[in-house]
Amino acid sequence: MARGATLDPPLPPGIGGLRARWYALRARIIADPRFQRWAAGFPLTRRIARSNTRALFDLCAGFTYSQTLFACVRLDLFGLLSDGPVPGAALAHRMGLSPEAGTRLLKAAASLGLIRGLPDGRYLLADLGAALIGNPAIGRMIEHHALLYDDLRDPVALLRGEAGPTRLGGYWPYALGDGAALEAASVASYSGLMSASQALIAADILEAYPMRRHRCLMDVGGGEGAFLAAAGRLAPALQLRLFDLPAVAHRATEQAGRAGLAGRFQAFGGSFLSDPLPPGADAISLVRVVHDHGDATVRILLKAVHAALPPGGRLILAEPMSGTPGAEPVTDAYFGLYLLAMGSGRCRTVGELTALLSEAGFRRSVEVATRRPLLTRLLVSTR
DSSP, rough: OOOOOOOOOOTTTTTTHHHHHHHHHHHHHOOHHHHHHHHHHHHHHHHHHHHHHHHHHHHHHHHHHHHHHHHHTTTHHHHHTTSSSSSSHHHHHHHOOOOHHHHHHHHHHHHHOOOOOTTTTTTEEEEHHHHHOHHHHHHHHHHHHHHHHTSSSSSHHHHOOOSSHHHHHHSGGGGGGTTTTTTTTHHHHHHHHHHHHHHHHHHHHHHOGGGGGGGGGEEETOTTTTHHHHHHHHOTOOEEEEEEOHHHHHHHHHHHHHHOOOOGEEEEEOOTTTSSSOOOOOOEESSSSSGGGHHHHHHHHHHHHHHSTTTTTEEEEEOOTOOOOTTTEEEEEEHHHHHHHHHHHHHOOHHHHHHHHHHTOOEEEEEEEETTTTTTTTEEEEE
16 A cells, blocks of 8 residues: 555544544534633633634635735736836836725735835735746636636535536536547647646656656646656656647647657547557656546546556656645645536545555555645556
8 A cells, every 4th residue: 555545543442432522512612602702812712712713714805815816917916026126106007007906906915925015115026926926837827717716606506516517617628528529729728728837746746756767658638748848858768658639639749849859759649538548658647637537537547557558667646635734725625626616526535546546457556755745746556
């Protein structure tokens, strides 16, 4: 079993029931308005009470925070500050806002740690805003989230399956079928977004796992080939293959030519739901692919990968995984609702993925530590 597959050790008999009763009692006490008022004033509980109050308010106000960020990205506020401090009035003018609206946005952005105000009325980048300058793909994802927010206008209807067609479902059309008949226009937007957002993920994977040990890498569901291009730069002798929907594979071939990889790059168009994966690669990667699909589809995919690999070949599976300490809101809240709106998939634990890999015939699966497990964790399985 992979390292980390067991997330919680089994509790001794009776301990689980005691814990549940304690949590239930605790919840009843905290729900009492008299206790809340007392805790907010008592010196030993005051800090905890105020922290919880702030946390609850942040949950209520979270949409306004994300929309503040969205406005900053859309108006290129961080780009305007990339060369140093700028007076607030000048920023408002450059963003096309009135002085009053500009001040409102700048104060909101400063309160969220995106920018920093100076005593003389100028503003400059704070740490979070500076990080966005260094990762332009994050800005594209922030703008893309307008679709998600639209789909979440009525989350109860979405959870009950009463929301009808979603905008994310239309944006990711392969989630609603095998996608083999999709045309170039249908895949251009999401393929470009995934390529742009791949840089951070690819760097973490390739730092953790040495691709030079392999002769040929095939990236399944590899989009326009961003991960393969990164792997190819680190391993100059590595032969590169890509398998994706026909319209996507065509775009990947064009990108590989522009990147100077045409001599060692080959793209295959098809659907893993109905087409076998081409043999010949001694390593196959699935980067942010498995969590897009339900268990039945994942079983088909993993069996296809197993059949395409030679004995001893490796499957490199990388994506956000449920149960990652400190990342639970990312996998269970964000991806939980995002994938629901998309129409397919869920984040799985290391244990769930290991079980699916074993069922597909892989004899050993090991987790390899990555620099930022919140963004991606890595399982390497041996055929």
